[in-house]
Amino acid sequence: MTTGHALLNQFSSRLNKQQFRQEHWQGSFAEYLDLVKANPGVVRTSYQRMYDMVMADGTYPVEGSKDLIRYRFFDDPHNEGEDAIFGLTRTLMELVNVFRSAALKYGTERRVLLLHGPVGSSKSTIARLLKRGLERYSRSEEGAVFTFGWKEDDGSITWDPMNCDPLLLVPNTARAEMAALLNAGRTDDNYEIEIEGHVCPLSRWYFQQRLEKFDGDWTKVVETVVCKRVFLSEQDRVGIGTFQPKDEKNQDSTELTGDINYRKIAEYGTESDPRAFNFDGEFNVANRGMIEFIEVLKLDVAFLYDLLGASQEHKIKPKKFAQTDIDTVIIGHTNEPEYRKLQSNEFMEALRDRTIKIDVPYVTTLNDEVKIYNKSYHPKRVRGKHIAPHTVEVAAMWAVLTRLEQPKHHGLTLLQKMKLYNGKTLPGFTAENIKQLRKEAKHEGLDGISPRYVQDKLSNALVVNTLATSLNPFMVMNELEAGLRHHSLIGSEDIREHYRQLVSIVKEEYTDIVKNEVQRAIAADEDALTRLCSNYIDNVKAYTQHEKVKNRFTGDDEQPDERLMRSIEEKIDIPESRKDDFRREIMNYIGALAIDGKIFNYKTNERLQKALEMKLFEDQKDSIKLTSLVSQVVDKDTQAKIDIVKDRLIRTYGYNEESATDVLQYVASIFARGDVKDS
Structure with a gap:
């Protein structure tokens, strides 16, 4: 019997410790600059990272359409399709186009993305896919994200609470030159490195304190910084935030922008000391990733000001502090009644103006x-x-x-x-x-x-x-x-x-x-269909070439069997006036195959196959006496034929014994009422 230690050893042997150390990299600010130089993608904006994440899984064309493409990302290939989005191709193309425009900084990066549609139309699933995708992408080499912390005198590290990019520590006066040096010599066509925004109030406090200590030498300040790789995670509240409105009376904007830690005021002496503030609001948490607003239009008006600032200016206003930069994709979703309220509310004009509405309808295919x-x-x-x-x-x-x-x-x-x-x-x-x-x-x-x-x-x-x-x-x-x-x-x-x-x-x-299914199961006798087809083709050939047909039983030459040919052609609605055209079409088709060295098979002509199956069904249904299924007594010969049909339904169409019997009895009851159509 396997022991607990043996089980643990079995799993331990599979662990890649080198990979773990690589993923949990820590280093100096100078080493981080080396990383940026080698892989500029680590300093992408949240929208750039989101767009690249979707495109990383590739695309494929939609069959039968020249202007539609599908993004494999939304097929959820990494989770065996558990959250796959079916249909909605145009909706997803519209969404990804917004990501692309925002990644290129064409203006949509300053908007709230509003997924609008009826209940159950996959709005939450789309948001969930994006969040799970960011978590997974941040663990890949191409999706790596880095932040920094401050080394304390006791050896501990105070990490930046908003997981800001270490490059934001470069002062304004040196940013243009630093960006130029990092971009120099690049041959790729990816986004240029731009250093925009500022660190959060806590890191700003540390920076100012140490700048004084080193007589204004910021290069000495960043030597006291430790950089590390982070993984975006909704569970760990890193880079992914989710906000759901509660009762209007209980809504508090500090849920979005953080709140004062009153227990630390006694230690630091003032409410405005950033060390006495918890930067744990959903916007703080969502920095570098995305934030999802569930039923966003149910937000209290006070919250909407935070939302507008975060989208348009990329800034939030924590209590007692100056505006703070954030970089996050803002996605909300709502239903039709709530959206109609937004349209009729004149106080919501500012939000409407900063919103990109993307309809997420029900599937209609x-x-x-x-x-x-x-x-x-x-x-x-x-x-x-x-x-x-x-x-x-x-x-x-x-x-x-x-x-x-x-x-x-x-x-x-x-x-x-x-x-x-x-x-x-x-x-x-x-x-x-x-x-x-x-x-x-x-x-x-x-x-x-x-x-x-x-x-x-x-x-x-x-x-x-x-x-x-x-x-x-x-x-x-x-x-x-x-x-x-x-x-x-x-x-x-x-x-x-x-x-x-x-x-x-x-x-x-x-x-x-x-x-139709039962008809095809009854007419599924391959040999009988082949014989019927051969007989039909012989007669058509004789008819089109004005010849006679040799009777296989008597050996006599006879006129083509017009009754047989019409009984087959009528099954696919070939009128009397079109019979000559159809017969010539069949012969031309056979002749073209012969020129290519191919043998004619009725299965290659869908219309002819359907006609032959329906004709054979008409010929056989009376011999099978399918209508006897609704009676209590069935003779052995009929039962044997019915069992053959039932077996075909099970093997070919996926029925089991019970469902095959049910469907045969149902179709039999229709025949018993004489309610059978020719088509």
Whole structure:
């Protein structure tokens, strides 16, 4: 049996002590200048560091779009996609463009970034990704951050409470020359070193005290300084601050800018001694990194002055001290009702003028919405319960439909609009048409059902249906509809009724999906499809070349089987007037393959494959007697054929025994009612 010591030794052997010493580097001010000369990136501003952090993971193009790119950073690759942002590509591009502009000091570095959107639209997730990213990036070689402290007579070190850059210790008179010397000989295109801002009041006090001691020689002062590497950490309150407004009566601006330590006043004699002040407000903590304001527009007006100063002037005003420089990315988030209050409040004009609003809407693309739920409800992640195919899809479909605005285009349904957004094609609609649809719906994605509601109902459906081994779409749709009665964020009964109607639309769409799936499972006999295709091609070839077809049984030459050809072509809506064109198209396609030395396979022609599968299904469904599933007695021959279909559903489409039986019985009940469409 493994002992505790053996376990500890096992882990100890894996530790890289050299790397630890490198990461926890300490050195003199002169040694820090060597570091800066070798790697100027250590003195970047917070916005420059933020932008470089995002870009470090790279980008990739969005399939089917020339002007959209995705940033891998927001796929959360370092955490196995746990906080991945799906969809919202334009939103994230807009956000990163602000970071880039601010990194280049074009002016956006003096603004508050306001993530605006409905509840559950990933605003907090974006902020969390940025904070976790900064923590991780500061631990990498390219993201290293350094600060300094003051050596005391007893050998101890008083570290700068705001983790300021050591270069801020260089006096104004020497900064231009120091920056020029550090920039000299650089061949990279990265940001130029600029020394801007001043140290916090405590370090200023130490600097002045020692400047007097060394007769004004600042180079001697910095010899008493120790520089070290720091890691940004929300938990340790280093470089990352988070502020959440409380009850308006209990809000105190010292939470942002620090407060007097009254126990030390007796030791130092005055409130204005910086040694008697705690520089632990969220702005102090967030220096060199970022600060997140949760529900920022609920802040008391007194707080807003601190926020405005921090954004526009990069300064805060601690009690009893002069304005203090800070360097931090300020990100707030809020919802629609709070933002409307901001717009109508004339006292908030200054804040509106210094705010960059970035809309974070709900996802309006079905595939992206499915990915959101698959993070938690993927079959591999749900213990003890099988999730039938399309269960998560129908929930996502309903959620997306609630967020879409009715299309203005005549004859286009909401369901068709959703399919267009999801990359499907419809006759008469081009990529430009779809862009126009999105432009017309300016408020789309800012209303509707939150993913949280759908996740709650998926969870509830898993718990409530204890007797079933499989969770199916109808269980989830029933939960979604039942929950509408008590949904607190639905503003009117008309909206509630609209959402109920959308459940019915989704049920109809699901019915079409599973009917097609069962049809394909029945018609999945490869040999039968190949024989049917060969027969069809023989007849088409004879028809187009005005020849006869040899009957495989009698050996007689006969006219091409028009009835067979039309029975297949009608399955994909080829009208009588277009049959000649379609048949020539097929023969030309086969001829082109032959020229390239390739053999024709019906699977390479999607339309023909669909037509053959539907024809075979029509031919076989009566022999299988699928409708007998709704009766009590099934003969052995029929049961054997049904078992083959069920096995195909399980192997090909991901059903289990229970869900495959359920879907077959459901489709059988439709056939029993004669409710089968040709398409």
